[in-house]
Amino acid sequence: MDHDAVADKVHSLSNLELAALLCLVAEQHCIVEADPSQLDAVAQELQVITTNVFGLSSAVLDCSDKTTVDHFGNDLLVDDNGDDSSYFSHVPPHSRLSIANIVIAKNLNQSRSQVHIQALELIRNKRIYTRNAVHAAPKRFVFVALLTPDSTDQLDVHLRDQIFISHYHQPEDGLPNLEDAGYVDDDAASLASVVRPSTSKEGRKALSFGPDEISSLTKRIPHIRFSSEVRAYLQNIVVFMRLHRAVAGGVSPQATRHFELLVRALAPLHGLDFVTPSLVALAARKIYPHRIVLTTPENERSLQWGSDIEAVRQMLDGVVVEDVIDDVLAQVEVPL
Structure with a gap:
């Protein structure tokens, strides 16, 4: 091909x-x-x-x-x-x-x-x-x-x-x-x-x-190469997503498997046989929007350590799933 x-x-x-x-x-x-x-x-x-x-x-x-x-x-x-x-x-x-x-x-x-x-x-x-x-x-x-x-x-x-x-x-x-x-x-x-x-x-x-x-194209997926830095970038996105204060759930093992699969599937469509950080960021925007469950102020985890619920309510006001994904991608360091 x-x-x-x-x-x-x-x-x-x-x-x-x-x-x-x-x-x-x-x-x-x-x-x-x-x-x-x-x-x-x-x-x-x-x-x-x-x-x-x-x-x-x-x-x-x-x-x-x-x-x-x-x-x-x-x-x-x-x-x-x-x-x-x-x-x-x-x-x-x-x-x-x-x-x-x-x-x-x-x-x-x-x-x-x-x-x-x-x-x-x-x-x-x-x-x-x-x-x-x-x-x-x-x-x-x-x-x-x-x-x-x-x-x-x-x-x-x-x-x-x-x-x-x-x-x-x-x-x-x-x-x-x-x-x-x-x-x-x-x-x-x-x-x-x-x-x-x-x-x-x-x-x-x-x-x-x-x-x-x-x-x-399907047969090429298992042979797409990950560098250690890009693989760490993907895993860091998963960890940051799971620990984000606004997230109550949805960052599941299945989501992680789909995340890697999507990155691998995207590479040959771009004429590549390896994964780039930009493909990882693109995949995150397609994998998580329908999965992430946002928390409520009453269940936000920092309340366990004494946070004020009104401050938490203001922090979460208007937050949508796309905001969480953008926030995580902005926080995780992109490999050079």
Whole structure:
């Protein structure tokens, strides 16, 4: 594989395309956040990306408090030809159905806890039970929880910990694949065109990643080199994150494993066979936002040594997870 050519292609990907590619390469899953007005359009964009960029099948689950475990299990199945089973006038034999390569669970936070547990089972064991069969996930499988920005913490904490990365879709990033396919309505088109992508329609067609390219990138991950200084930098970020006064939890062993995996997966996408400090900092901003649980003034640990609760309350006022990550990255010394 021409590593420079891959890096050039990656550089031309949209942020959503890059998030999907990272998950496919690392064989992991993600949370995508979007403003409520854009949620449906982003779901469509992800479907077109799945088809046009990766040549894979997709299924969209529109979750609510009425979504049952049966609905969840059936709605992520597609026909072996890649068509969503919900569009069939006649339901095909069960042997023709399989789990889609990319499952987009819109508003998953609104579903019941039993559905969250089912999603966790699907992510961990790569299979789903329906009333009629047991369906195994395909080799290339990504579960995407598509949520509004204020709803991620409503997901089950164990489910969040199993999800690899999170990404917020900025409205100004646009919906280039939807526009090329002619699926964007007037309101979405005007919003998506605030910043036009620099890649032409013809150029975007050349940005596809086939199974061989994805497999090649996956195989490179274990061979990415860490210097002792960069590895110490990563570990220091983990320690500082865990000890930060505003953090109550979420800096788990699984998060640390995902942290290193993401850094390794990012390197070949940048044409590198080694890890740089900038890749570590970039990975921290994708690994921790959906995991970190902020403390309350009453539970802030310094109260055990006599801190004043009003002073603690003022210190924590307005602090969000992104502030914690920025604070930690500013405190940890970057290796030269």
